[in-house]
Amino acid sequence: MTLDEMRVKLQSKLKKERFEHSVRVLEMALEMASWYGMATDKLSVAALLHDCGRVVPTAESVEKAKELGIEIDMIEEHQPILLHQKLGVYYAEKDYGVTDKEILDAIGRHSTGGTNMSDLAKVVYLADMIESGRNFEGVDELRKAAEKSLDNGMKQCYAHTVQYLLKNNLLIHPDCIDGYNELIINKEL
Numbered sequence: 001m002t003l004d005e006m007r008v009k010l011q012s013k014l015k016k017e018r019f020e021h022s023v024r025v026l027e028m029a030l031e032m033a034s035w036y037g038m039a040t041d042k043l044s045v046a047a048l049l050h051d052c053g054r055v056v057p058t059a060e061s062v063e064k065a066k067e068l069g070i071e072i073d074m075i076e077e078h079q080p081i082l083l084h085q086k087l088g089v090y091y092a093e094k095d096y097g098v099t100d101k102e103i104l105d106a107i108g109r110h111s112t113g114g115t116n117m118s119d120l121a122k123v124v125y126l127a128d129m130i131e132s133g134r135n136f137e138g139v140d141e142l143r144k145a146a147e148k149s150l151d152n153g154m155k156q157c158y159a160h161t162v163q164y165l166l167k168n169n170l171l172i173h174p175d176c177i178d179g180y181n182e183l184i185i186n187k188e189l
């Protein structure tokens with residue numbers, strides 16, 4: 001399936017706002033690829049399809065994931081919005097014919113982040129946070145951090161996310177903490 005065919009299919013599956021966000025994430029990912037001299041073929045697919053799991057309404061996602069045999073952890077069970085990343089891996093394969101492991105991994109961790117993420121996965125994670133339609137407090141700092149380096153952007157995004165989750169009494173997924181800790185341990189930022 002070509003990227004254009006994927007775009008047409010995605011538009012037919014997602015709500016208008018979610019589709020438009022997906023296109024902005026693709027645009028942001030392409031801009032970031034130009035900053036960092038990265039190849040865009042696989043990145044474009046991962047960025048465009050990152051939210052394809054949103055085809056399942058959040059209220060139905062635990063049931064759907066169980067039906068599909070997807071493993072659900074304690075955090076996902078209590079905060080089922082997170083399941084759209086695992087559901088996204090399933091639908092990217094099933095509906096869009098994606099088989100590439102790096103693309104699927106990027107889709108599967110675009111919300112929580114995690115350790116050992118490829119540059120492609122980092123760009124998808126960051127582009128999702130800083131695409132041009134995002135206007136939450138602090139987003140400009142995150143944009144600047146992402147422009148400095150991928151790891152700097154990731155570190156700032158993790159920190160922002162943890163603060164947001166704490167402030168709103170939401171659960172913090174361990175993959176987010178692990179990703180943050182990995183950066184602090186391994187990198188000079």
Ligand SMILES: [Fe+2]
Nearest residue numbers: 050051110111
């Ligand atoms: Fe998402």
Ligand SMILES: [Fe+2]
Nearest residue numbers: 021050051128
């Ligand atoms: Fe998204």
